[in-house]
Amino acid sequence: xxxxxxxxxxxxxxxxxxxxxxxxxxxxxxxxxxxxxxxxxxxxxxxxxxxxxxxxxxxxxxxxxxxxxxxxxxxxxxxxxxxxxxxxxxxxxxxxxxxxxxxxxxxxxxxxxxxxxxxxxxxxxxxxxxxxxxxxxxxxxxxxxxxxxxxxxxxxxxxxxxxxxxxxxxxxxxxxxxxxxxxxxxxxxxxxxxxxxxxxxxxxxxxxxxxxxxxxxxxxxxxxxxxxxxxxxxxxxxxxxxxxxxxxxxxxxxxxxxxxxxxxxxxxxxxxxxxxxx
Numbered sequence: 001x002x003x004x005x006x007x008x009x010x011x012x013x014x015x016x017x018x019x020x021x022x023x024x025x026x027x028x029x030x031x032x033x034x035x036x037x038x039x040x041x042x043x044x045x046x047x048x049x050x051x052x053x054x055x056x057x058x059x060x061x062x063x064x065x066x067x068x069x070x071x072x073x074x075x076x077x078x079x080x081x082x083x084x085x086x087x088x089x090x091x092x093x094x095x096x097x098x099x100x101x102x103x104x105x106x107x108x109x110x111x112x113x114x115x116x117x118x119x120x121x122x123x124x125x126x127x128x129x130x131x132x133x134x135x136x137x138x139x140x141x142x143x144x145x146x147x148x149x150x151x152x153x154x155x156x157x158x159x160x161x162x163x164x165x166x167x168x169x170x171x172x173x174x175x176x177x178x179x180x181x182x183x184x185x186x187x188x189x190x191x192x193x194x195x196x197x198x199x200x201x202x203x204x205x206x207x208x209x210x211x212x213x214x215x216x217x218x219x220x221x222x223x224x225x226x227x228x229x230x231x232x233x234x235x236x237x238x239x240x241x242x243x244x245x246x247x248x249x250x251x252x253x254x255x256x257x258x259x260x261x262x263x264x265x266x267x268x269x270x271x272x273x274x275x276x277x278x
Contacts, residue, residue, distance in 0.1 A: 038107065083109060093124055132149075187224070223244055
């Protein structure tokens with residue numbers, strides 16, 4: 001199945017006049033470290049631009065403070081120290097209790113203590129969860145249907161032990177096999193995104209070669225999180241987010257071309273959604 005605007009129309013139902021704050025999602029973003037503060041901020045802002053009502057970032061102090069200054073809409077919860085560690089799991093668990101979905105992994109680093117903490121967070125998660133970037137290195141066993149993994153080619157290799165092909169049908173088959181083995185939905189990023197929950201399969205062809213800059217995967221993960229937070233299935237969220245993120249890149253690239261950045265993408269996400277809903 002080639003993803004089309006139909007999935008956007010399916011996920012984005014008309015809002016009722018008496019809608020209330022939080023009805024369209026409360027997202028928790030767990031990410032960041034001493035060196036990397038941009039990833040969770042991009043997760044959060046992309047989620048807001050995709051329609052999420054409230055986004056909280058739980059990140060090490062420096063990353064949380066930078067995220068808070070990045071945009072006043074972001075609720076930032078600082079975790080003591082430079083990296084996410086086991087000592088923070090209790091605090092993060094508490095934040096999960098008031099969240100409808102979670103994004104984990106952006107900018108956390110591959111520190112052993114951090115990956116151990118992320119493994120514990122994934123084990124405790126009872127809400128739909130996107131696992132992205134460095135967080136994927138903490139995935140060692142079967143997860144479950146509420147999880148959505150968003151690897152690029154190397155991360156996919158680490159997860160599956162096999163290098164993904166550039167031939168779409170082969171790539172799709174490997175995506176389906178990994179999703180079935182881990183028991184979750186996998187969105188393998190690439191020139192053509194391939195998506196599977198182990199049974200259903202789809203491809204998304206929006207996007208362009210200007211989208212090679214850092215942060216583009218963070219916006220995708222944030223959109224995935226926003227859609228899970230508003231109640232979409234992991235498969236529909238993956239398909240819809242891949243379509244929107246790529247289309248936002250297509251829209252923004254018409255203005256910025258070689259200079260396109262993830263920050264530019266944020267402004268195009270609402271435009272992409274409205275264009276797809278027509």
